[in-house]
Amino acid sequence: MQRQVALIKQSLFDQGYLDEQFMELEELQDDANPNFVEEVSALYFKDSARLINNIDQALERGSFDFNRLDSYMHQFKGSSTSIGASKVKAECTKFREYCRAGNAEGCLRTFQQLKKEHSTLRKKLEHYFQLARQAGPKETARRPK
Amino acid sequence: MLTTSPIKLINGFVADPSNNTGQSEIVQVENGGYVDETKLETSSGHCPESAHQYENGNGRCFSKESESCSSSQASSEGGTLEMESELTVSSQREEEKAETNLKESSKPKILLVEDNKINIMVAKSMMKQLGHTMDIANNGVEAINAINRSSYDLVLMDVCMPVLDGLKATRLIRSYEESGNWNAAIEAGVDKEILENEQVCVRSTNRLPIIAMTANTLAESSEECYANGMDSFISKPVTLQKLRECLQQYLH
Numbered sequence: 001m002q003r004q005v006a007l008i009k010q011s012l013f014d015q016g017y018l019d020e021q022f023m024e025l026e027e028l029q030d031d032a033n034p035n036f037v038e039e040v041s042a043l044y045f046k047d048s049a050r051l052i053n054n055i056d057q058a059l060e061r062g063s064f065d066f067n068r069l070d071s072y073m074h075q076f077k078g079s080s081t082s083i084g085a086s087k088v089k090a091e092c093t094k095f096r097e098y099c100r101a102g103n104a105e106g107c108l109r110t111f112q113q114l115k116k117e118h119s120t121l122r123k124k125l126e127h128y129f130q131l132a133r134q135a136g137p138k139e140t141a142r143r144p145k
Numbered sequence: 146m147l148t149t150s151p152i153k154l155i156n157g158f159v160a161d162p163s164n165n166t167g168q169s170e171i172v173q174v175e176n177g178g179y180v181d182e183t184k185l186e187t188s189s190g191h192c193p194e195s196a197h198q199y200e201n202g203n204g205r206c207f208s209k210e211s212e213s214c215s216s217s218q219a220s221s222e223g224g225t226l227e228m229e230s231e232l233t234v235s236s237q238r239e240e241e242k243a244e245t246n247l248k249e250s251s252k253p254k255i256l257l258v259e260d261n262k263i264n265i266m267v268a269k270s271m272m273k274q275l276g277h278t279m280d281i282a283n284n285g286v287e288a289i290n291a292i293n294r295s296s297y298d299l300v301l302m303d304v305c306m307p308v309l310d311g312l313k314a315t316r317l318i319r320s321y322e323e324s325g326n327w328n329a330a331i332e333a334g335v336d337k338e339i340l341e342n343e344q345v346c347v348r349s350t351n352r353l354p355i356i357a358m359t360a361n362t363l364a365e366s367s368e369e370c371y372a373n374g375m376d377s378f379i380s381k382p383v384t385l386q387k388l389r390e391c392l393q394q395y396l397h
Contacts, residue, residue, distance in 0.1 A: 028270045079263040
């Protein structure tokens with residue numbers, strides 16, 4: 001079981017969903033905080049869902065306030081960077097570039113892609129954490145090769 | 146060192162400084178809209194990236210050797226893992242027990258100024274592992290109020306924040322250090338009454354180390370940070386190694 005968990009984690013890194021910052025978080029897990037990564041992850045998804053909602057509403061209104069959108073995305077990118085959500089972060093960067101260029105079409109397209117990546121990551125991490133809990137606490141602290 | 150004045154509780158976090166239970170003591174500094182926002186230059190973008198006229202900042206850079214804090218090149222990203230023995234949990238506990246016997250004022254006071262909840266959670270945890278506790282402020286105004294109330298040994302300042310960003314807050318703090326008053330801050334819209342009513346009794350004469358936490362974009366570049374009075378910077382994402390180096394450099 002632990003091997004399965006390790007393999008899943010490895011693939012998340014190999015496929016670029018997560019970067020080394022995620023490992024930083026794992027280093028912070030110990031007996032006093034055995035579920036730290038999962039807790040940060042939960043906070044991240046809760047907070048980013050709120051941002052996605054805000055951006056959705058802003059885009060639906062039709063008026064493209066690029067400053068405001070960029071501001072939301074700055075937050076989104078910040079959080080994504082902090083937990084090592086690599087693909088999501090990349091989409092955030094793209095979105096901000098379109099904001100700066102005043103490209104509404106680009107923003108809309110990128111936002112769709114961002115939501116997809118975000119959703120995919122959430123599912124994968126949920127699955128990973130679930131298995132990790134079942135397998136036991138030791139595995140999550142180990143670094144993949 | 147100086148004694149601290151009590152800080153109010155919010156969010157149910159324990160703010161009793163004499164209570165060293167080994168738990169991470171996080172004190173939330175309250176804000177509550179005590180700002181005349183029409184005076185603040187920040188517009189819808191609360192980042193320096195929005196059109197923003199800077200006065201000529203105090204470009205004092207005491208320690209250019211502070212490059213070590215910008216450890217993105219030299220950091221442990223992708224490098225080998227090091228578990229230094231002094232950071233194991235058991236020795237941390239011993240350290241904390243020893244500290245309860247000392248005067249509370251000898252424990253370094255660190256202020257984290259950051260608005261992003263995830264960043265706060267991660268930084269808190271990292272600091273805890275390094276054996277330190279932190280007060281939290283969510284924007285530049287809260288930071289100024291906190292600094293006015295207590296003497297801090299180190300400030301970690303996010304650059305991009307709502308209400309008052311990190312660069313401007315730092316400029317106002319440096320002005321306070323130079324002049325001994327908060328006139329510049331009041332002029333910028335920070336609430337006068339709070340500053341005057343809750344001032345710390347004895348102000349430290351030492352320069353407060355302020356370390357920027359920057360996303361390292363053009364507007365948050367190291368040059369900007371130094372120009373606005375920061376001593377050094379940490380590139381995001383914040384890592385344990387970057388924080389450790391910072392503490393080693395700036396906490397004596």
